[in-house]
Amino acid sequence: MRFQDFHRQSIEQPDIFWAEQAKLIDWERPFDKVCDYSKPPFANWFVGGRTNLCHNAVDRHLKARADQNALIFVSTEVDREQVYTFAQLHAEVQRMAASLQALGVKQGDRVLVYMPMIPEAAFAMLACTRIGALHSVVFGGFASVSLASRIDDAQPTVIVSADAGSRGGKVVPYKGLLDEAIRLSSHKPAKVLMVNRGLADMPMTPGRDVDYSALREQHLNTTVPCVWVDSTHPSYTLYTSGTTGKPKGVQRDTGGYAVALAASIKHIFLGKPGETYFSTSDIGWVVGHSYIIYGPLIAGMATIMYEGLPIRPDAAVWWSLVEKYKVTSMFSAPTAVRVLKKQDPAALKKHDLSSLRALFLAGEPLDEPTAKWIADALGRPIIDNYWQTETGWPILTICNGIEQAPSKFGSPGKAVYGYDVKLLDESTGEELKGANQKGVVAIEGPLPPGCMQTVWRDDERFVKTYWKSIPGKLVYSTFDWGIRDDDGYFFILGRTDDVINVAGHRLGTREIEESISSHPNVAEVAVVGVADQLKGQVAMAFAVLKDTSKAATPEAALKLEGEIMKVVDEQLGAVARPARVRFVTVLPKTRSGKLLRRAIQAVCEARDPGDLTTIEDPTALQQIKDLVAGR
Numbered sequence: 001m002r003f004q005d006f007h008r009q010s011i012e013q014p015d016i017f018w019a020e021q022a023k024l025i026d027w028e029r030p031f032d033k034v035c036d037y038s039k040p041p042f043a044n045w046f047v048g049g050r051t052n053l054c055h056n057a058v059d060r061h062l063k064a065r066a067d068q069n070a071l072i073f074v075s076t077e078v079d080r081e082q083v084y085t086f087a088q089l090h091a092e093v094q095r096m097a098a099s100l101q102a103l104g105v106k107q108g109d110r111v112l113v114y115m116p117m118i119p120e121a122a123f124a125m126l127a128c129t130r131i132g133a134l135h136s137v138v139f140g141g142f143a144s145v146s147l148a149s150r151i152d153d154a155q156p157t158v159i160v161s162a163d164a165g166s167r168g169g170k171v172v173p174y175k176g177l178l179d180e181a182i183r184l185s186s187h188k189p190a191k192v193l194m195v196n197r198g199l200a201d202m203p204m205t206p207g208r209d210v211d212y213s214a215l216r217e218q219h220l221n222t223t224v225p226c227v228w229v230d231s232t233h234p235s236y237t238l239y240t241s242g243t244t245g246k247p248k249g250v251q252r253d254t255g256g257y258a259v260a261l262a263a264s265i266k267h268i269f270l271g272k273p274g275e276t277y278f279s280t281s282d283i284g285w286v287v288g289h290s291y292i293i294y295g296p297l298i299a300g301m302a303t304i305m306y307e308g309l310p311i312r313p314d315a316a317v318w319w320s321l322v323e324k325y326k327v328t329s330m331f332s333a334p335t336a337v338r339v340l341k342k343q344d345p346a347a348l349k350k351h352d353l354s355s356l357r358a359l360f361l362a363g364e365p366l367d368e369p370t371a372k373w374i375a376d377a378l379g380r381p382i383i384d385n386y387w388q389t390e391t392g393w394p395i396l397t398i399c400n401g402i403e404q405a406p407s408k409f410g411s412p413g414k415a416v417y418g419y420d421v422k423l424l425d426e427s428t429g430e431e432l433k434g435a436n437q438k439g440v441v442a443i444e445g446p447l448p449p450g451c452m453q454t455v456w457r458d459d460e461r462f463v464k465t466y467w468k469s470i471p472g473k474l475v476y477s478t479f480d481w482g483i484r485d486d487d488g489y490f491f492i493l494g495r496t497d498d499v500i501n502v503a504g505h506r507l508g509t510r511e512i513e514e515s516i517s518s519h520p521n522v523a524e525v526a527v528v529g530v531a532d533q534l535k536g537q538v539a540m541a542f543a544v545l546k547d548t549s550k551a552a553t554p555e556a557a558l559k560l561e562g563e564i565m566k567v568v569d570e571q572l573g574a575v576a577r578p579a580r581v582r583f584v585t586v587l588p589k590t591r592s593g594k595l596l597r598r599a600i601q602a603v604c605e606a607r608d609p610g611d612l613t614t615i616e617d618p619t620a621l622q623q624i625k626d627l628v629a630g631r
């Protein structure tokens with residue numbers, strides 16, 4: 001079939017199109033209506049249908065592939081490799097589900113998962129959806145303040161965590177950060193379920209903390225059936241950064257998500273049941289949810305869960321896994337490729353990669369040198385795909401499962417089936433139909449199955465933030481700039497808001513600013529994202545001090561910079577730490593007091609800052625220019 005026709009049908013006859021895709025999963029009760037869009041922008045998919053994510057990911061494969069690999073855990077941090085078949089995964093998920101139930105978790109409750117990349121994290125996620133509870137995974141790299149705000153928003157009954165993670169051979173203790181987060185949060189979980197890896201101290205709070213291994217022992221043979229839930233029942237929330245400091249809980253449904261993932265594995269990621277999928281992401285991010293856990297498993301594929309760096313013990317480690325487990329689809333981020341690029345390219349030639357159909361990259365712009373390098377080194381197709389936490393699966397890519405099409409360097413590809421993507425003028429909302437015009441990448445409602453249902457407990461924020469940012473229209477904004485060429489290929493040109501993308505990790509500059517401002521000597525601060533060769537972008541901070549004598553000498557300034565970075569590390573986590581914190585006496589603002597972030601960013605990247613007629617104090621930008629130039 002021609003992709004163009006496939007896409008057209010998905011937009012013009014969505015009911016027929018998605019009813020067909022819905023056959024890819026099991027339903028306990030068939031749906032009555034494919035899509036209810038009677039209250040835009042809220043879309044309800046597969047209304048009346050009942051299903052369960054865990055059933056589709058695990059139980060339904062027991063008949064055909066109970067003894068085939070399901071979860072392949074590889075840690076080069078603690079030197080462990082363990083393979084769970086579908087039958088073993090089924091058993092472990094039930095043990096975890098029974099444990100959660102024993103701790104009082106019921107359908108609709110939230111369970112916050114704050115864990116390193118270990119099998120128990122996957123068991124916990126699947127156990128939640130098995131019993132109709134919502135998981136809310138918080139990336140293990142986040143520290144107490146980030147975690148506390150998510151605890152308060154999700155209000156979990158139980159938190160599942162572990163003593164520690166490990167990165168580059170260094171133990172990263174979790175328990176202290178978790179205890180501090182619970183101390184800071186207003187909501188207190190009833191119980192904390194702890195997995196002890198024996199890596200770090202794990203002081204237990206009596207009455208609250210429970211050791212998982214002991215509880216698991218009591219439930220070795222407990223059967224926990226899947227709870228059939230409505231297709232629209234929320235399966236999870238996942239926090240992501242936006243313009244304001246407060247993270248948004250992206251809420252996902254059940255049936256639409258299962259269908260969207262099953263279809264994407266077939267049409268985009270070229271995976272088939274019985275094969276192996278390897279995504280190098282982390283369960284704390286959306287790629288981990290969709291393409292480490294649910295997508296591959298729903299498709300009956302084995303999935304590799306990897307704890308470790310791409311270059312440890314050597315740069316061939318990922319490729320050795322591709323060879324060993326005959327990986328057919330691999331998913332990573334451009335940053336990881338840029339890390340590999342610094343290593344000996346021979347590492348990629350050491351292993352037989354013939355099983356691999358393609359390497360899929362996403363999360364940040366894929367620059368041409370990186371794309372060319374990895375394409376040459378691997379000798380396999382490289383497929384860029386563009387999407388967001390909010391959508392849960394690709395918006396733009398090349399759907400080679402439908403029709404083979406060439407990729408273009410610098411472009412993630414065309415609008416994926418189900419997505420009616422438009423480029424809109426930011427100020428008038430008018431559609432830009434001509435080629436090569438720059439506009440905001442927007443999606444006409446309804447969003448296809450699998451995308452966010454709403455912001456957790458905040459429908460108003462969902463409507464206001466995502467659907468009303470473009471004047472005169474109820475349309476979903478991605479907050480990315482883009483252009484489209486004559487052939488329908490899109491090119492993404494960066495965010496329209498204050499979100500930055502560091503090594504594929506999405507961070508809100510406001511969150512970092514709030515954290516820096518909590519340092520007693522900081523009066524005001526601006527954080528911007530600045531282009532970086534390795535990480536794509538890094539955060540750069542410019543702070544006005546209350547007491548400038550504390551940074552009077554270069555040594556003192558450096559010491560203060562280190563102190564401020566430590567505050568960010570402790571509150572948000574090292575992922576959010578700015579590359580530099582520089583001190584200025586005034587920040588560039590408009591006369592009405594708005595920070596001129598785009599001008600600061602332009603100066604940091606040695607670009608023209610553009611129209612500065614509204615700037616209050618032109619010396620402010622000069623100070624930043626001088627600092628950047630090292631004067």
Ligand code: AMP
Pocket residue numbers: 240286361362363364365366384385386387388389390412478479480492494495501504505506
């Ligand atoms: P996240 O929600 O963390 O996945 O971040 C989503 C954002 O990352 C998007 O809005 C884009 O700004 C950026 N992004 C993701 N994938 C790509 C891609 N393939 N090319 C360019 N930017 C991307």
